[in-house]
Amino acid sequence: MVKVAVLGYGTVGTGVVEVIHANRELLKERIGQPIDVKYILVRREIPDCSVWEKLTQDFEKILADPEISIVAEVMGGIEPAFTYAKRCLEAGKSVVTSNKELVAKHGDELIALAQKRQVQFLFEGSVAGGIPVIRTLHGCLTGDAVTEIVGILNGTTNYMMTNMFQNGADYAEVLAEAQEHGYAERNPEADVEGYDACRKIAILTSLVSGKKADFEEIYCEGITRITTDDMKYAKQMGKTIKLLAIMKKEEDGTYQVKVAPFLLDAGHPLYSVDGVFNSVLIRGNMVGEVMLYGKGAGKLPTASAVVADLVEAARHPAKSVMPVWSGEKLSLQEAKKARHRFFLRLKTEGMTKDHLERMLGEGTEVTAGIPGETGFVTKEMTEEDFEKAIAEAEQEILSVIRVEESPAI
Numbered sequence: 001m002v003k004v005a006v007l008g009y010g011t012v013g014t015g016v017v018e019v020i021h022a023n024r025e026l027l028k029e030r031i032g033q034p035i036d037v038k039y040i041l042v043r044r045e046i047p048d049c050s051v052w053e054k055l056t057q058d059f060e061k062i063l064a065d066p067e068i069s070i071v072a073e074v075m076g077g078i079e080p081a082f083t084y085a086k087r088c089l090e091a092g093k094s095v096v097t098s099n100k101e102l103v104a105k106h107g108d109e110l111i112a113l114a115q116k117r118q119v120q121f122l123f124e125g126s127v128a129g130g131i132p133v134i135r136t137l138h139g140c141l142t143g144d145a146v147t148e149i150v151g152i153l154n155g156t157t158n159y160m161m162t163n164m165f166q167n168g169a170d171y172a173e174v175l176a177e178a179q180e181h182g183y184a185e186r187n188p189e190a191d192v193e194g195y196d197a198c199r200k201i202a203i204l205t206s207l208v209s210g211k212k213a214d215f216e217e218i219y220c221e222g223i224t225r226i227t228t229d230d231m232k233y234a235k236q237m238g239k240t241i242k243l244l245a246i247m248k249k250e251e252d253g254t255y256q257v258k259v260a261p262f263l264l265d266a267g268h269p270l271y272s273v274d275g276v277f278n279s280v281l282i283r284g285n286m287v288g289e290v291m292l293y294g295k296g297a298g299k300l301p302t303a304s305a306v307v308a309d310l311v312e313a314a315r316h317p318a319k320s321v322m323p324v325w326s327g328e329k330l331s332l333q334e335a336k337k338a339r340h341r342f343f344l345r346l347k348t349e350g351m352t353k354d355h356l357e358r359m360l361g362e363g364t365e366v367t368a369g370i371p372g373e374t375g376f377v378t379k380e381m382t383e384e385d386f387e388k389a390i391a392e393a394e395q396e397i398l399s400v401i402r403v404e405e406s407p408a409i
């Protein structure tokens, strides 16, 4: 019998207990022995709990119990999650987690510690919830050099962008609606400012490069400035706007990593990923394009990923099978060197296409029937050149959105 402890009994924690209970026969077959949750760590009384006999508020009891070989950390946040994970690994227990904050900040240390103790530190649920992206990169695509990842990694913002695009609703309206449906937190900052997607692309970049991508150094822009007027132009151009998390390996070996809203053409594989769904487009140098799609969050999809890690850890009690990256810092491409086409909206008083082209070079003018302004899509240029060009603009710039090109398939 494999005995595990679950730290935290919230959305994901209750899901983990439910999946283990619902699929117990199947899991027994797959592991070769039954799996049972012996403890659930909570920090307050939970009245009328159906698993009351497993609840404990004493982490030391879990740590000291030699029967517990695997611990699922699903509390979230950095502390005490980091200390608990570290102490469990030091005590020779495998740790699995869905906590992207923990993995993005301390993944390298926890991986090194797990390797030293020959136990597992697994984190499939930390990126894109139920979508098996970590195992795909670490396992299935291990024969490839992964050169590009383009992901919709945050369901909340994708729900909001979809609603703004399809229904013409404005930002404040869709945020309030997302909060009402429970898709957005009362404090939505981590989602709408792009921080959540940024941690996830940092984890995927670390996995692909083998070095630590520091999420605090990644260019990160959220969706708070996107308006219904931007969406009108997008429609006019046969495009939509999505918050993308991007990693591209450049020819000089540096990595361009970025989170920002992008215009996507109708032919782009991520164009139709709508609502709370997530998707990841991966390009390998041998396999070409691979796309994963599914539920990037939610109780059961995330718990499914956590339980898959529990099974993996149970199957390999004394051999490290986990994804690896070192503590060496990955050098990221300077943000100003990244090349894109840029879409911008600006006030038109006294403005002609000649003016626009003198300022920005050749490009395409776009109108969306909004009086007093126009839109323009530049040719490809660096962020630095674009910044210089618009610094000289006499007209007020109303918005700037990058264009993500469709892959040539």
Ligand SMILES: NC(=O)c1ccc[n+]([C@@H]2O[C@H](COP(=O)([O-])OP(=O)(O)OC[C@H]3O[C@@H](n4cnc5c(N)ncnc54)[C@H](OP(=O)(O)O)[C@@H]3O)[C@@H](O)[C@H]2O)c1
Binding pocket: 007, 008, 009, 010, 011, 012, 013, 041, 042, 043, 044, 074, 075, 076, 077, 080, 098, 099, 100, 101, 125, 126, 129, 296, 297, 298, 299, 302
């Ligand atoms: N929800 C999702 O769809 C989803 C998807 C992917 C990844 N994740 C990640 O999974 C983790 C858990 O998310 P969640 O949505 O399940 O959060 P949640 O619903 O807030 O649950 C977290 C639980 O952990 C408990 N907890 C916090 N600190 C604790 C401590 N020191 N001791 C014992 N219990 C403690 C909380 O207790 P209280 O109830 O007392 O506050 C709460 O019940 C986070 O890292 C999150 O980013 C979540």
